[in-house]
Amino acid sequence: MRDVPGSSDPLIDEMFATTHRLRSYVDGRLAEKGTSVARLRALRLLAHTAEPMRMRDLSDMLGIAARTATSLVDALERDGLVARLPHPTDRRAHLLALTDAGRTRHQEAEDLDREALSTATGTLTAEDRATLRTLLARIRDTVDAAPKHPQPAGTTPGARHRGRSRPD
Numbered sequence: 001m002r003d004v005p006g007s008s009d010p011l012i013d014e015m016f017a018t019t020h021r022l023r024s025y026v027d028g029r030l031a032e033k034g035t036s037v038a039r040l041r042a043l044r045l046l047a048h049t050a051e052p053m054r055m056r057d058l059s060d061m062l063g064i065a066a067r068t069a070t071s072l073v074d075a076l077e078r079d080g081l082v083a084r085l086p087h088p089t090d091r092r093a094h095l096l097a098l099t100d101a102g103r104t105r106h107q108e109a110e111d112l113d114r115e116a117l118s119t120a121t122g123t124l125t126a127e128d129r130a131t132l133r134t135l136l137a138r139i140r141d142t143v144d145a146a147p148k149h150p151q152p153a154g155t156t157p158g159a160r161h162r163g164r165s166r167p168d
Helices: 010-031 037-047 055-062 066-078 100-121 126-145
Strands: 082-086 094-098
Touching (some): 010 037, 037 066, 037 082, 037 094, 037 100, 055 066, 055 094, 066 082, 094 100
Antiparallel strands (some): 082 094
């Protein structure tokens, strides 16, 4: 059976297929340490903030729906990687912080991620990398400059491609 294209442009189909394969490959490598790309992204954000973060801020920074962020944090908390701390001024809110185990897992996952991405891009020369980055930036800039259309109710801009994955 012939592959059915996902868009009207073969170049875009190639980009999506490459992104999907890359994510699957990296997810497989991260699974060795009990994590995933989605979990690493959350751990990475929490590791690089000076102060504990509100759930809403994490959701916004990851470009995912609040409900998805909650599921993700629930799983990280269940695994002892994230702690919910009381908010100092809002009794209804909690702040998120990495635990010591979370910091360790974050570092292990970063090391695996770096190794997997190095393998995936290892055949690219410095010139290839620069060219690819320039071309991708040009596409992003064009999309950013294009007229915007209203988002359907209940959707998060960018959620379709940035964060609509299983939380763990």
